[in-house]
C-alpha cells in the first residue's frame with residue numbers, strides 16, 4: 069500500500085505544508101518539574117483511565133526531546149505541531165517559570181535550526197490545577213488568566229514561532245470535560261458544558277488580540293475538531309436530528325468566530341442551561357484569525373430521539389479503526405466543502421488526522437497497512453476538497469508517535485512511530501516510511 073494522490077494535486081507542491089503533531093501532556097512526562105494540572109488529578113481517580121495509567125512517564129519527551137527532533141527531521145516533514153504545557157511555564161503567582169520556558173525555547177531553537185516550521189498550540193487541555201480549584205473554565209476569570217499566560221509566553225518566545233493556535237478543540241474541554249465528565253476535570257452537567265465553552269471561546273478571543281500584538285508576524289488562529297453529523301434515514305425527523313447534533317457538537321464552536329452568535333439550537337435549551345454571555349463577548353470572540361486548524365477523525369450518524377432530540381446510531385458492520393471510530397473519508401471532503409460554504413474561512417490547516425490501531429512490534433517492525441490505507445483515503449479526501457475550491461494549505465498527521473491517549477491511557481496507539489514504553493525506544497512504522505516517501509516525492 070502506498071500513499072498516492074492524483075499527479076496534478078496541489079498537495080504535491082512544496083507550497084503545501086506537511087507535518088506531524090503531538091501535545092504536551094500526552095508525551096512529556098516529567099510531571100515533577102511542573103505544577104500539577106487537571107489531567108494529573110483526573111488520572112488519580114480510579115476507573116477514569118481505562119488502563120489506570122497517567123502522564124508520569126508518557127514518552128519521556130522532556131528527557132528525550134533531542135532524539136525526538138532527530139526523529140521528526142528523519143521524516144522529512146516541513147513542520148511540527150506541539151503544545152505548551154501552561155503548568156510547566158507558569159508559576160502559581162502568574163510569573164514565568166524560567167526552567168519550563170527554557171525547555172521550549174531550546175526545542176523551538178533546534179527545530180528552527182533544522183528548518184522545521186513550529187506550530188505551537190497554547191492550550192491542549194492541561195489546565196493548572198490551582199486554576200481549576202478556583203472554578204476552572206466555569207470561572208470567567210480563567211479567560212483573563214489565559215490571556216495573561218499568552219502575553220507572557222509569546223513575549224518570552226519572541227520570533228521563534230511560525231504559528232500560534234490559542235486552543236486545541238474547545239469542544240473536548242467543555243463537552244467531554246465539563247458536560248459529560250469523561251475527560252478532566254470530570255464534571256457532568258449540561259449547563260457546565262455550555263458555560264465552559266463560552267469562557268473558552270472568550271479566552272480565545274482575548275488571547276487572539278494578544279497574539280496579534282505580540283507576534284504579528286506569526287500565523288495566529290485556533291484549532292477546532294469536527295465530527296460531521298449524518299442522518300440515519302432521509303426522514304424529516306432524522307434529518308432534523310442530525311442538524312441539531314451538528315449545531316450542538318460542531319457549529320457551536322465555529323459559528324461565534326464568524327457570525328457573533330451561537331447556533332439556533334440555543335433556543336431549545338432550558339433556561340438554566342443557557343450560558344451567561346456579557347455584552348461585547350461576541351465581539352471579542354470574533355477576532356479575525358489568520359488560519360483555521362481543523363482536526364478530523366470520523367463522522368457520526370444520528371436519528372431522532374423523543375427525549376434528547378437526537379441520538380447517535382452505531383454503524384455496525386462498517387469499517388472502523390481499533391478505537392471503534394468509523395472510517396469514512398467522504399465525510400472529510402463534505403466537512404471542508406460545507407464549512408467553506410457557511411463561513412468566510414481563512415486558509416485552513418488540517419492540524420490532526422489519524423487512526424488508532426492495535427499495532428504489534430514484530431521482529432523490530434510494525435506493518436500497519438491499515439493506517440497507511442487510512443492516510444491514503446483521507447489525504448485523497450482533502451485533495452478532493454481542494455479541487456472543489458477549499459483553501460487547505462497544510463496537513464498534520466496525528467500523531468508523531470504513540471502517546472497517552474487520554475481516557476484510553478496507553479491502550480490505543482495513534483503514532484506513525486511506535487513507542488515501546490518499557491525501553492522508550494521509538495520505531496518507525498510502515499506508515500511513517502510511506503508518509504516520508506510521499507512527502508519527499510513532492511516537486
Ligand code: GBH
Pocket residue numbers: 091094236237240293295363365366367368392393394420466473482
Ligand atoms: C484529538 O481529539 C485530540 O486533539 C488528541 O489529543 C487526541 O489524541 C486525538 O484526537 C485522538 O483521540 O465517539 O465515535 O463519535 C479528538 C476528539 C475524536 C472527539 C472523535 C469526538 C468522536 C468519535 N474527538 N470523537 S465517536
